[in-house]
Amino acid sequence: MNKFEDMQVFVRIVESGSITKAAEQLNMVKSAISQRLARLENHLGTVLIQRTTRSQNLTTAGQKYFQQCLRIIEEIEEIEAGIQQDKQALGGKIRLAAPYSFGLKHLSQAIRLFNEQHPEVIFDIDFNDRFVDLVNEGFDLGIRITQLSDSSLMARKISHSQMVLCASPAYLEKYGEPKHPNELKEPHHKIKYSSDVDMWEFKQTDGTVSKVKVPTVLVCNNGEFMTDAAIDGCGLAVIPDFICYQAIKSGSLQSILTGYQLNQPINIYAVYPQNKFLPARVRKLIDYLVDYFGQEPYWRISKNR
Amino acid sequence: MNKFEDMQVFVRIVESGSITKAAEQLNMVKSAISQRLARLENHLGTVLIQRTTRSQNLTTAGQKYFQQCLRIIEEIEEIEAGIQQDKQALGGKIRLAAPYSFGLKHLSQAIRLFNEQHPEVIFDIDFNDRFVDLVNEGFDLGIRITQLSDSSLMARKISHSQMVLCASPAYLEKYGEPKHPNELKEPHHKIKYSSDVDMWEFKQTDGTVSKVKVPTVLVCNNGEFMTDAAIDGCGLAVIPDFICYQAIKSGSLQSILTGYQLNQPINIYAVYPQNKFLPARVRKLIDYLVDYFGQEPYWRISKNR
DNA sequence: TATATTGTTCTTTAATATTGAACAATGTAA
DNA sequence: TTACATTGTTCAATATTAAAGAACAATATA
Structure with missing residues (x-):
C-alpha cells in the first residue's frame, strides 16, 4: 500500500468535506477514493x-x-x-587551473572523490604549468605552489610541501653519502630545476646557514623527469616531497642531509578572483581540499627514516 | 510511486551497505531494489x-x-x-444504566454521537426506571434524576430539569386558566405521578410558599403517558420539562402559573462506583455528556413564552 | 413518499511492481 | 597482469495492485 x-487522499477527503469532492479534485473516481x-x-x-x-x-x-498527516506531508x-x-x-x-605534476598526481583523485559526493558539479580542469591569469581567462579557482603574491586574488592554503635533497642508492654508493653541506663538492653533481637558483641554502636547527654550489649536469623543467633521472643515478636532486615521496618510500631514492632544512617550505594554495562572487560549489571544493590533504599530507616524508 | x-528501501540500502544485502533483508530480488x-x-x-x-x-x-528518511519513518x-x-x-x-424516559428521549442520541466519534467503545445499556445498584450489578455508569444520596457513588451533574405545570388548551378553555395557586381547586383535577407527593408547593419570587392539593383523576408511573393524557385534556399535570417540552413548543400543551417555581429544580447526574477505577472511555463519555447537554439544555422552556 | 445525492461493492481493465536471467562493471587474488 | 567472484543494472515476462465504471444501498431533502 x-x-x-x-494520507494525501485522506487529507483531501477531510478538507473537501466528502469523498465525491475529493475524487473530483484528485481526478479520480469516487470508488477509488472510497477504497483507499x-x-x-x-x-x-x-x-x-x-x-x-x-x-x-x-x-x-x-x-x-488528520493533523499528523498534514505535518508529515508538509515535512516531505x-x-x-x-x-x-x-x-x-x-x-x-568549476573551471579550475592546476599545475601539471601536483594536479595529476594528487589533485585529480581528490576531485574525483569530491565529484562523487557532488555529482551535480561539473569540472573543467586545465592542467598547465604556465602562469595562468585566473581573472582574464575566466577561471573559478587555481592551485598555486609557492609563496604567491597576486593582489587581485584571494588565497587559502590547502597544503604544504618540503623540498627534499635526494639521490639514488647507487649514486650514493659511488660518490659517498654527504653528512654535511660542506661535503657537497666535486665529484658530486646535481640535476637542476630550470627556474631554481643555483645555490642551495641549508639551515641547521641552531640557525646556522650554509650555502653551497654544486656542479650541474642536467637542467629540466619537470619534477617527474628529475625524479626519474635521479633514480637512474644521474645526480643529486632537490625535488618537492609530493613528487618524490613514492620513490623514497620504495627505496629507489634516498633522502640525504635530513637534519638540515632546505630552502623555504612550500605552501600549496587555492586561489580565486577577489572581486568575483564565490559560488557555494567552489567554497565547498576548497573546504574539501583543505580537509582532504589535512595538516600532515600523505606525501610527507618523516625525518627519522 | x-x-x-x-524511503524504507533507501534506508535499508544505506544501513546494510549494499543493494544485495538490502534485498536479502527485505526478502526481495536485487533488481527490484536497484530499480526503486x-x-x-x-x-x-x-x-x-x-x-x-x-x-x-x-x-x-x-x-x-538519509537522515530525513529516518526521521519521517520514525514519526510515522x-x-x-x-x-x-x-x-x-x-x-x-461501557455498561450503562439509565432511566427509561430520559434515556430513550435524550441520552440515546448523545450516545450515538459519542459512539460515532469513538467507534471502539461498545455500549451495553440498561434502560430501566427501577433503582439500579451500580456496584453490585456491575455497571460502569448510571444516570440518576433527582437529589441523590448514595455514599458509595461518585456523581457529576450533567444537566438539570424543571417541573412544569401544564394542561391542554382545550382543558384550560373548559375550566379556565388559573392565574394563582389559590385557584387550583375544583373543578380542576390532576394527573399524578405515582411516587409524587400529593401536595404542590408553589414558591413565589418573593419567597412566599403556597401549598395546594388538587383532586386526582389519574395516577401512573410514566411521564410520557402523563404527557399524552394531559394533551388529551385529562387534567393538569406536573411533568419534567425534558419530557413535555415538545408538546409545549408545538402548542399541544400549555404551561401555566409560570411565575411560580414548582417544587425543587431537578438535577441529572452521571454516577459511578466510588471505589472502582474509572476507565478513560467512561471519563470521556461523562465529559461528552456534560458538554452535549450544556448549561442550558435544549428542552428548557423559556419563562416568557 | 419520491428523489437526488452520496458512499460502497463488484468485476473488468489498466497500471505498476517484481522476477529472473543476461550483462556490465570492478575489486581481489593468483 | 589476468582470471575470478561479486555486485549492480537492464530488460522482457509475470504477478500484483490499483483504478474505472456500473450497479447497488443508504439517507437527507423536498
Missing part, C-alpha cells in the same frame, strides 16, 4: 471518518491523524524542496 | 548513492536525505503506535 498517497480510505482505516485498525451518505464526521482518532514537501535548493546552489561548473 | 516504501533506488533518485533529480560494484558512497544530498511509526495506544486506552465496553 502507498501510505503517503493514502477503507484500506487506510483497515490498516490503522480505526475508523477515521464516521460517514453516512450525507454527512461526514471525523472521529477523535481521525482528527488526530520541505525535504524535497530542500534537495532542489541544494542542487541549485551546488550545481554548475 | 510508493514514496514511503522507497534508481526511481527515487530520478524523482528527486539527485544522485543519492555513488555506487560501483564494490563500494557505495553516499553523496552529501544522500546523507541529508510513532503516529501509528499512538493510534494503537489510544485505541487500547479507549476501547472496551
Whole structure:
C-alpha cells in the first residue's frame, strides 16, 4: 500500500468535506477514493471518518491523524524542496587551473572523490604549468605552489610541501653519502630545476646557514623527469616531497642531509578572483581540499627514516 | 510511486551497505531494489548513492536525505503506535444504566454521537426506571434524576430539569386558566405521578410558599403517558420539562402559573462506583455528556413564552 | 413518499511492481 | 597482469495492485 498517497487522499477527503469532492479534485473516481480510505482505516485498525451518505464526521482518532498527516506531508514537501535548493546552489561548473605534476598526481583523485559526493558539479580542469591569469581567462579557482603574491586574488592554503635533497642508492654508493653541506663538492653533481637558483641554502636547527654550489649536469623543467633521472643515478636532486615521496618510500631514492632544512617550505594554495562572487560549489571544493590533504599530507616524508 | 516504501528501501540500502544485502533483508530480488533506488533518485533529480560494484558512497544530498528518511519513518511509526495506544486506552465496553424516559428521549442520541466519534467503545445499556445498584450489578455508569444520596457513588451533574405545570388548551378553555395557586381547586383535577407527593408547593419570587392539593383523576408511573393524557385534556399535570417540552413548543400543551417555581429544580447526574477505577472511555463519555447537554439544555422552556 | 445525492461493492481493465536471467562493471587474488 | 567472484543494472515476462465504471444501498431533502 502507498501510505503517503493514502494520507494525501485522506487529507483531501477531510478538507473537501466528502469523498465525491475529493475524487473530483484528485481526478479520480469516487470508488477509488472510497477504497483507499477503507484500506487506510483497515490498516490503522480505526475508523477515521464516521460517514453516512450525507454527512461526514471525523472521529477523535481521525482528527488526530488528520493533523499528523498534514505535518508529515508538509515535512516531505520541505525535504524535497530542500534537495532542489541544494542542487541549485551546488550545481554548475568549476573551471579550475592546476599545475601539471601536483594536479595529476594528487589533485585529480581528490576531485574525483569530491565529484562523487557532488555529482551535480561539473569540472573543467586545465592542467598547465604556465602562469595562468585566473581573472582574464575566466577561471573559478587555481592551485598555486609557492609563496604567491597576486593582489587581485584571494588565497587559502590547502597544503604544504618540503623540498627534499635526494639521490639514488647507487649514486650514493659511488660518490659517498654527504653528512654535511660542506661535503657537497666535486665529484658530486646535481640535476637542476630550470627556474631554481643555483645555490642551495641549508639551515641547521641552531640557525646556522650554509650555502653551497654544486656542479650541474642536467637542467629540466619537470619534477617527474628529475625524479626519474635521479633514480637512474644521474645526480643529486632537490625535488618537492609530493613528487618524490613514492620513490623514497620504495627505496629507489634516498633522502640525504635530513637534519638540515632546505630552502623555504612550500605552501600549496587555492586561489580565486577577489572581486568575483564565490559560488557555494567552489567554497565547498576548497573546504574539501583543505580537509582532504589535512595538516600532515600523505606525501610527507618523516625525518627519522 | 510508493514514496514511503522507497524511503524504507533507501534506508535499508544505506544501513546494510549494499543493494544485495538490502534485498536479502527485505526478502526481495536485487533488481527490484536497484530499480526503486534508481526511481527515487530520478524523482528527486539527485544522485543519492555513488555506487560501483564494490563500494557505495553516499553523496552529501544522500546523507541529508538519509537522515530525513529516518526521521519521517520514525514519526510515522510513532503516529501509528499512538493510534494503537489510544485505541487500547479507549476501547472496551461501557455498561450503562439509565432511566427509561430520559434515556430513550435524550441520552440515546448523545450516545450515538459519542459512539460515532469513538467507534471502539461498545455500549451495553440498561434502560430501566427501577433503582439500579451500580456496584453490585456491575455497571460502569448510571444516570440518576433527582437529589441523590448514595455514599458509595461518585456523581457529576450533567444537566438539570424543571417541573412544569401544564394542561391542554382545550382543558384550560373548559375550566379556565388559573392565574394563582389559590385557584387550583375544583373543578380542576390532576394527573399524578405515582411516587409524587400529593401536595404542590408553589414558591413565589418573593419567597412566599403556597401549598395546594388538587383532586386526582389519574395516577401512573410514566411521564410520557402523563404527557399524552394531559394533551388529551385529562387534567393538569406536573411533568419534567425534558419530557413535555415538545408538546409545549408545538402548542399541544400549555404551561401555566409560570411565575411560580414548582417544587425543587431537578438535577441529572452521571454516577459511578466510588471505589472502582474509572476507565478513560467512561471519563470521556461523562465529559461528552456534560458538554452535549450544556448549561442550558435544549428542552428548557423559556419563562416568557 | 419520491428523489437526488452520496458512499460502497463488484468485476473488468489498466497500471505498476517484481522476477529472473543476461550483462556490465570492478575489486581481489593468483 | 589476468582470471575470478561479486555486485549492480537492464530488460522482457509475470504477478500484483490499483483504478474505472456500473450497479447497488443508504439517507437527507423536498
